[in-house]
Amino acid sequence: xxxxxxxxxxxxxxxxxxxxxxxxxxxxxxxxxxxxxxxxxxxxxxxxxxxxxxxxxxxxxxxxxxxxxxxxxxxxxxxxxxxxxxxxxxxxxxxxxxxxxxxxxxxxxxxxxxxxxxxxxxxxxxxxxxxxxxxxxxxxxxxxxxxxxxxxxxxxxxxxxxxxxxxxxxxxxxxxxxxxxxxxxxxxxxxxxxxxxxxxxxxxxxxxxxxxxxxxxxxxxxxxxxxxxxxxxxxxxxxxxxxxxxxxxxxxx
Amino acid sequence: xxxxxxxxxxxxxxxxxxxxxxxxxxxxxxxxxxxxxxxxxxxxxxxxxxxxxxxxxxxxxxxxxxxxxxxxxxxxxxxxxxxxxxxxxxxxxxxxxxxxxxxxxxxxxxxxxxxxxxxxxxxxxxxxxxxxxxxxxxxxxxxxxxxxxxxxxxxxxxxxxxxxxxxxxxxxxxxxxxxxxxxxxxxxxxxxxxxxxxxxxxxxxxxxxxxxxxxxxxxxxxxxxxxxxxxxxxxxxxxxxxxxxxxxxxxxxxxxxxxxxxxxxxxxxxxxxxxxxxxxxxxxxxxxxxx
Numbered sequence: 001x002x003x004x005x006x007x008x009x010x011x012x013x014x015x016x017x018x019x020x021x022x023x024x025x026x027x028x029x030x031x032x033x034x035x036x037x038x039x040x041x042x043x044x045x046x047x048x049x050x051x052x053x054x055x056x057x058x059x060x061x062x063x064x065x066x067x068x069x070x071x072x073x074x075x076x077x078x079x080x081x082x083x084x085x086x087x088x089x090x091x092x093x094x095x096x097x098x099x100x101x102x103x104x105x106x107x108x109x110x111x112x113x114x115x116x117x118x119x120x121x122x123x124x125x126x127x128x129x130x131x132x133x134x135x136x137x138x139x140x141x142x143x144x145x146x147x148x149x150x151x152x153x154x155x156x157x158x159x160x161x162x163x164x165x166x167x168x169x170x171x172x173x174x175x176x177x178x179x180x181x182x183x184x185x186x187x188x189x190x191x192x193x194x195x196x197x198x199x200x201x202x203x204x205x206x207x208x209x210x211x212x213x214x215x216x217x218x219x220x221x222x223x224x225x226x227x228x229x230x231x232x233x234x235x236x237x238x239x240x241x242x243x244x245x246x247x248x249x250x251x252x253x
Numbered sequence: 254x255x256x257x258x259x260x261x262x263x264x265x266x267x268x269x270x271x272x273x274x275x276x277x278x279x280x281x282x283x284x285x286x287x288x289x290x291x292x293x294x295x296x297x298x299x300x301x302x303x304x305x306x307x308x309x310x311x312x313x314x315x316x317x318x319x320x321x322x323x324x325x326x327x328x329x330x331x332x333x334x335x336x337x338x339x340x341x342x343x344x345x346x347x348x349x350x351x352x353x354x355x356x357x358x359x360x361x362x363x364x365x366x367x368x369x370x371x372x373x374x375x376x377x378x379x380x381x382x383x384x385x386x387x388x389x390x391x392x393x394x395x396x397x398x399x400x401x402x403x404x405x406x407x408x409x410x411x412x413x414x415x416x417x418x419x420x421x422x423x424x425x426x427x428x429x430x431x432x433x434x435x436x437x438x439x440x441x442x443x444x445x446x447x448x449x450x451x452x453x454x455x456x457x458x459x460x461x462x463x464x465x466x467x468x469x470x471x472x473x474x475x476x477x478x479x480x481x482x483x484x485x486x487x488x489x490x491x492x493x494x495x496x497x498x499x500x501x502x503x504x505x506x507x508x509x510x511x512x513x514x515x516x517x518x519x520x521x522x523x524x525x526x527x528x529x530x531x532x533x534x535x536x537x538x539x540x541x542x543x544x
Contacts, residue, residue, distance in 0.1 A: 031401070039544065080542035082521040095544060101406060103399040104295030107513050111406060111415055114543075118413050120397075120513035124298075138517040162522075221417060223431050225382065226521075226537035233544065242544050250541060 028150045030182060032217035034191045035097035038237035041167035041245070043089060048194065048208035059171060059202030066169030071249065079163060083115045083226035085139035087163025088156060088178050089195045091117060092211045095236040099221055108145060108152075113221045113231070121145045121154055130177060133158025137174055154180040165197070167242075173201035189215050282480025284443060291400070292443050292477055294484065298512035300395025300410070301484050306460055307390065308488065308502030318490075318502040319345045319352075319360075319461045325368075327460070342373040345461030351496045356464050363462045372533050376456065380520035380536040382414055382432035384456025385449045385471045386488040386502070394518040395509035398445075398475075405438055405445065410516040418447050425451075430467045432456060447473040458490065466494030483507055 040046065044053055055063060069075025078084045085091065096114035103109060106124035111117070119140050127133070127144040137160035145154045157177040165172045176199040185192045191213045198206045222231050233239050285296040294301070306329050310317035321327040325344035328336030344364050347357040367373045376383040377391055394411040407416040418438040428435035428451030435451040449471045458465050472489040484506040491499045521536055 077542065078521070080539060082536065082538050084519050084521050085517075099406075101399045101401060101404075103401055103406075104298065104397060104513060105293075106298050109397075109399055109406070109408065109513060111408065116413050116415050118408050118410070118415065118513070118517075120516065122512060122514040139519055139522075140517070143514060220419070221415075223382070223433060225432065227539040228537075230543065239544055246542050246544070 027147055028152075029102055030100045030152055030184065030191065031102045032215055033097050033099045033219045033221065034213035035216045035219075036093070036095055036211065036213050036236065039093060039095040039233075039242060040238050041093075041242050043093070043166035043168075043170055043209055046089075046093065046209040046211060048210050053170065054204040054207055055202060056204045062171040062202060063169060066164065066171055070169050075169075077164070077167070077169075079115065080167075083224070085115055085117045085163065087139055087159055087165075087172070088141055088176070089197060089209050090164060090166050091119075091140060092180075092193055092195060092209070093166065095233045095239055096224070096231060097216055097219065097221060098213075111221060113224050115226075116224055119143060127155045127157060130157045130175065134174055137161075139163060141176070141178070148181075151181050151183040154178075154182065156180070171202050172197075172199050175199055175201050185212070191215065284477035285481045287400075291440050292445065293400070293481075294398035294445065294475065294477065295400060296481060297510075300397045300509045300511060300513065300516065301506040302395055302509040303390055303392055304483075304505040304507045305390075308386075308459055308504055311487065311501040311503050314501055316351050316498050316500040317349070318500060319349050319459055319463045321461070322346045329460070342367045343460045343462070344368065345459075345463060351498055351500050352463075353495055353497055356495045359464050360462055374462065374534045375460065377411065377520075379534045380412065382412075382456065384432055384452055384458075385416075385434055385436070385469075386473065386490060387456050387458055387460075388414065388416065388433070389473065389486050389488060389504050390459060395511050395513075395516055396506075397513045397516075405447075408513065410513075410518045412520050413518070424448070430454075434469075434471075441474075443476055445473075445475040447475070449473070464495060465492045468492050468494040478505075481508075 047053060066075060070077060079086045091112060094112055094114045096112065098110055098112040101109045101111065108121040108123050110119040117140060122144040125144060127142065133142045137158050139160055139162060141156040142158040143154050143156040145152055159172065159174060159176045161174050164170055179196045180193055182191065182193045193211045194208055196206055196208050197203065224230055285293040287293050307320065307327065308318035322344055326336065326341060327343045328339060328341040344367060345360050347361045347364065376387065383391055391409055392411040396407060396409045399406040399408060403420055405418040405420060407418065416433050416436060418436040420438050422437055424435055424437055430451055430453035432453060432455065434449045436447050436449040438445060438447045452467060452469045454465060454467050457463055469492040474487040476485050478485055486504045486506065488502045489499065
């Protein structure tokens with residue numbers, strides 16, 4: 001016969017699993033497959049309010065070094081050579097689809113087709129202080145989210161310095177902290193992600209970039225293995241220009 | 254019986270009682286379920302880590318998965334203490350009757366190369382997809398089952414690697430061969446059943462470099478054990494292009510108490526280096542940027 005204590009413990013265990021499911025049912029959801037309609041290698045194209053990205057002197061110097069290194073090959077863009085994660089905010093400019101999943105319980109997960117990136121977002125606790133996150137920095141940072149009405153607010157920090165902020169070599173430091181406000185727009189036909197960049201090492205002030213994606217829920221993500229032929233993205237506005245520019249750079253033009 | 258023997262007997266009896274009570278406790282604990290009744294493979298913000306590096310035989314089965322040979326035990330990193338701290342490469346038993354002659358010959362060739370000093374290819378170590386069922390043997394880093402009604406996404410931190418399992422739908426008519434194939438799934442009681450076809454022949458079935466063709470068909474059955482403390486995965490493997498018969502294998506997983514939000518293990522982070530001539534097997538890389 002099962003002991004009453006054990007039976008009570010089992011009942012507690014069973015009940016403990018119900019609230020998470022009910023909570024998931026009662027909160028908004030951004031779940032689905034989303035895909036950008038355009039791509040630009042420069043974060044400047046996504047800058048909210050236009051103008052220039054507010055690099056400080058150290059940022060200008062680092063950006064110039066990055067650009068020169070990428071051009072002469074002394075710096076490798078590992079995100080394109082070895083398909084390591086793009087980091088933020090560069091990941092948000094991906095021309096490949098991505099999937100938002102309301103799972104596992106207490107978390108939310110974003111799967112990016114490009115580079116097989118996985119972003120786990122803790123929904124059950126606040127983001128740890130930056131100093132603690134920097135002990136184990138991640139390529140895509142550590143993230144925690146919360147809902148403000150129908151907007152998902154994701155705060156991230158604890159990035160390593162192995163990524164660029166965009167494909168042109170825009171820098172970021174390990175003090176980068178971001179806040180994303182993600183919501184459905186146009187009746188759910190599109191998803192908007194406005195990211196605020198806070199990195200006092202390289203920028204004079206916080207700045208924002210805005211990304212919009214179309215809803216492709218029902219479409220299946222495909223495999224992405226570095227160096228192989230992937231999904232045809234030539235229909236994404238700006239891709240052919242970016243590829244032509246890469247080819248010209250490879251030819252030394 | 255001397256004092257030492259009596260003491261040992263008492264210790265063993267005590268250990269037995271503890272184990273028995275532990276097993277009874279474990280057996281009495283229900284596996285976690287969602288309110289809908291399906292098993293919760295993702296409960297408590299944890300993932301699953303592979304417990305071991307090779308498939309085990311199914312009890313009672315006549316045909317068993319490939320194992321190492323007695324003269325060449327396989328001792329990867331997790332087995333170092335048991336092998337006198339030697340790292341011994343995988344040398345598969347080519348006399349296993351499940352193998353067709355061409356498969357046995359291919360494995361013998363690989364064995365000879367490894368015994369001749371060539372570094373053994375490991376998809377896990379060289380950042381390549383492991384395919385199915387090979388992926389079942391990944392890895393020390395946690396894997397997460399992201400369960401929704403339409404899809405179970407399996408996110409493997411190591412790599413990372415991602416598998417998409419579409420629930421309660423039939424297979425496509427002619428799926429294009431790919432590294433992880435096309436997986437469809439459903440629940441049978443407490444089991445998550447995953448049926449996979451459309452696998453390319455670029456992967457191995459296991460760490461012993463057991464080959465397969467694109468006729469490979471794998472059914473995986475995952476089930477929680479010990480109240481959710483462990484998980485078992487059974488693979489039912491059929492490939493008329495490679496094997497003489499259907500065969501089954503079992504593998505176990507242990508809890509890895511790391512939430513997905515705190516897990517990142519990027520294989521290519523350091524593996525483009527060539528510290529130990531591992532560049533005999535280059536990691537995936539692009540000659541030119543994709544975009």
